[in-house]
Amino acid sequence: MSVYLFVVPPLTGHVNPAVGVAARLAGRGHRVAWVCPDPALVRRLAGPGAEVFGCAGPVPGAGGVVRPADLRGAEALKFLWEGYLLPLAEAMAPGVRAAAEAFRPDVVVADQQAFAGALVAERLRLPWATSATTSAEFSGAYDGLPKVAEWLRLRLTELRSRVGDPSGTADPRSSPHLLLIFSTPELVGPQAPLAPHIHYVGPSLAGRPAGPGFPWERLDRGRAKVLVTLGTANADAGDRFLAECLTALRERADRVQAVIADPGGALTVPADDKDVLALPSVPQLALMERMDAVVCHAGHNTVCEALWHGVPLLVAPIRDDQPVVAGQVVDAGAGVRLRFGRVRAERLGAALDTVLTDPAHRAAAARIRTAFRAAGGARAAAARLERLAAEAR
Structure with a gap:
């Protein structure tokens, strides 16, 4: 038996992929615990019996710094790091260290945006793996932007001096021991890095309860079905976009039925x-197998869930890693990209018609589906973690 400590930010899209891996490990007799600033979130996603060590850290939606909706590009990246990721790491670090000393893991599994997990593991001389829940940083996103890359490096060096081992050298976003990327080169693209410690395991899609109340009986088998979702963190930015979607979809109601997640x-x-x-929440993963197209913000989890089912996409990225993921979708031929802030119903509807009728998009989505399913998902990730623990003994 080995002992694994998962360190995750309080973000659904970063916890969900780790849930399936943790469940696999627990099912094979290993001990698993979590560290997160929002223990309730982990227990909601991983089950009420999950062992969770709480720690400090900003929780989205619970106050704190509010990001201006119009930030884009380098300014948005700077705000993400200075306004959230770096403060999150500093706040989490004491709790992560206390959890590691109490739980005594053989391996720390640190989300790529939970820098505290990697830095504390390095300081305590514990082997650690990176859980890369978005592949944006592995497709050459900063190529040609040396000033941005250097700025990020300096911020991480400063962070290490405060919460990690000042003599350490590893990038906390990418473990030199084991890097688990929940995608495949077929989506990441030709710049996908290759090395013995890097493993593309594809999506980790743990079974999720569909929840009560969804009107499955209202889905019309005679029409194409389209899911519209902007994820769990974009309700503040999506009102106009959803309204344009609604107009475009109603104009196609003779042949298209829509399911829209409208949390706000x-x-x-x-x-x-x-x-x-139109519902406040929808059973997204359960719906995917019945959809003919997905309109979304290019969140990594939503994109991977759609492509796991071979469903082509219409992507309208908002911020953070989403423009890079949207580029991956388009470059792979599995969808069409729109400008989130400027789209109108006419353009959106035309793009949706293309995604629904052009067989090339569906063929590309099917190709990625095949690659995803061959990669192994949670099963493959768990096996790699078992090997890392065995090597560390």
Whole structure:
């Protein structure tokens, strides 16, 4: 039996891929625990019996710094790091160290954006693996931007001097022991890095309860079905986009039925509407196998869940890693990209028609689906972690 400590930020899209891996390890008799500033989130996703060590750190939606909605490009990246990722790491570090000393893991599994996990493991001389829940940084996102890359390096060096081992050299976003990337080169693209410690395991899609209340009986088998979702962290930015989607979809109601995730209640749709099902939350993973296209923000999890089912995408990135992931989708031929802030119903509808009718997009999505399923997912990731623990003994 080995002991694994998962260190994750309080972000659904970063916890979900680790849930399936942790479940695999636990099912094989290993001990698993978590460290997160939001223990309730981990228990909601991993199960009420999950062993979670709490720690300090900003939790989205619970106050703190609010990101201006119009930030883009380098300014958005700077805000993400200075306003969230670096403060998160400093706040988490004492709790991560206390958890490691109490739980005594053989291996620390650190999310690529939970820098504290990697830095504390390095300081305690513990082997650590990176859980790369987005592949954006592995597709040459900073190539040709040396000033940005150097700025990031300096910020991490400063962070290490405060919470890690000042003599350490490893990038906390990318373990030199084991880097688990929840994608494959077929999506990441030709710049996907290759090395003996890098393993592309594809999506880790743990079974999720669909939850009560979704009106499955209202799905129309006679029409193409389209899911519209902007993920769990973009309700503040999506009202206009959802309204344009609604207009475009209603214009195609003779042949398309829509399911729209509308957590902020931006849309006015009758509860018994036969053409549009607009709900505060939807069982996204369970819905994917019934969808013909997905309209989304290019969040890594949503993109991978769609492509796991061979569903082509219409992507409208908002911020952070989303423009890079959107580029991966388009370069792979599995979808069409729109400008989130400027899209109108006419352009959106035309792009949706293309995604639904052009067989090339569906063929590309099917090719990625094949690669994803061959990669092994949570099973492959768990096996790699077992090997790392065995090598560390």
